[in-house]
Amino acid sequence: MTNHPVRLDHVVLWVADPAVAAGFYERMLGLEPLRIAEFTAGEAPFPSVRVSEETIIDLAPLTLAERMPALHGAADSAGHPVNHVCLSLSADAFDALRARLTEHAVPMTDIGQNSFGARGKAPRNFYFRDPDGNVIEARHYD
Template sequence: MGVACAAWTGVHVPRTCLAVQAASVRRCEREREAGISYLKHPARCSYRGDVDVVRARSTGSGRKGVTMAAAEQTGSEQKKYVNAALDHVAINVKDAAAMVDWYESVLELEPVDLDAFLSKARPFPSVRLNECTILDFFPPSESDGDGADGDSAAKGNDAMNHLCMSLNRTDFDRIVANARARGVHFDQEHPVSRSGAMGTGNSVYLRDLEKNVIELRYYE
């Protein structure tokens, strides 16, 4: 059974295709360590397009609505970017514990090291976006570090415009409804079509507890 290609009508990519698996949005550290980059589709894969990236949506059990990207290597042509994954984003905050609670209760993100932070065993807490990426919340004492040792971070600036989370449609609708019920401020009433890392999707902007701008989006 294959996955329906969102870019090519009538084209299917088998779920077992390694090119699809390697470019999953839930790519893990072990894949990068193994050097997985642009894999040719195996002979059993029916996709033979000329484009570099195909967006596919799995309809298999347990993965419905998960958006993936499949990279096709054609001859000697390859994309001119490294196969990197985002490990973490550190945000300077006033109340780190309160921010973790907000991101857990509103955006359903799992807390990381909150108890250790509250017991002063860790300098900051985090929340998990996926298997490979977390958001760190730096309290004032941590955000003023110089990065000279392993217990402090280099001081950043306030240049972040917004943070975008890509969700499947079911999770998007549930989280947006939950946020509205909690009185969270949204910059618009309905989702708007905007471009993103995987093409054009539908998204909304909202503000977190400390007025940072968060974009929530889904791809069709």
């Protein structure tokens, strides 16, 4: 594999209530919430959750979608969720996430096998939705 200078910095998900969404990602995935107090105080336009040292998910309120037409050609995409975001976990964290989602009655798919991703084929994966309907895929690699 070659050393590639591009890394994923962040993904923006449209959500109805960013604080609720941040709580979901913290409880279900253990992702660290960022800028919650600032968002609640009106000092930040949205909070985020940390995926890794170099990657976050921004939880943008749907009210910000009205600003997107300022970017030429983006008006039709404003407020629409992406197809899905995939998070890679260790096998133990994968099993623990599935157990937490079950405990909280979060619907999810059956476990898939050998799904191709950034690091090749993942032996197991599944999908679930966050409270705003964004689809999240969880997977692990050997």
